[in-house]
Amino acid sequence: MPIDTLSKTFAALADPTRRAILARLASGEASVSELAEPFDMTMPAVSKHLKVLENAGLVARGKNAQWRPRKLNAGPMKDADDWLENYRQHWEERLDRLDAYLTDIQQHEPFNPDPNQQDIPS
DSSP, X not given: OOOOHHHHHHHHHTSHHHHHXXXXXXXXXXXXXXXXXXXXXXXXXXXXXXXXXXXTTSEEEOOBTTBOOEEEOOHHHHHHHHHHHHHHHHHHHHHHHHHHHHHXXXXXXXXXXXXTSOOOOO
């Protein structure tokens, strides 16, 4: 059974090195050696990260003579964002209900920040 695109995207984004590579590619295409510069890892390790990103469709390999630059393909991230949007709406609705509930409580009960302090009549 093949892994769906969304699962590949989230798996690729789960690693901080791969997220850093994507952040770098957001500013323009780069060679593998340029992408490897900020990391303390071997070129084969960087290549493995790039392979995961390519398999997820997040990075495309360009062809420019001997130079094979990598470039960002943000399409799969849009799909992930669309999926997450449903949950963002869900949590916003829940937080709005909580806010309304807390507002209602505050209007009906005076707030006493120190439960040990007794209300002193005026």
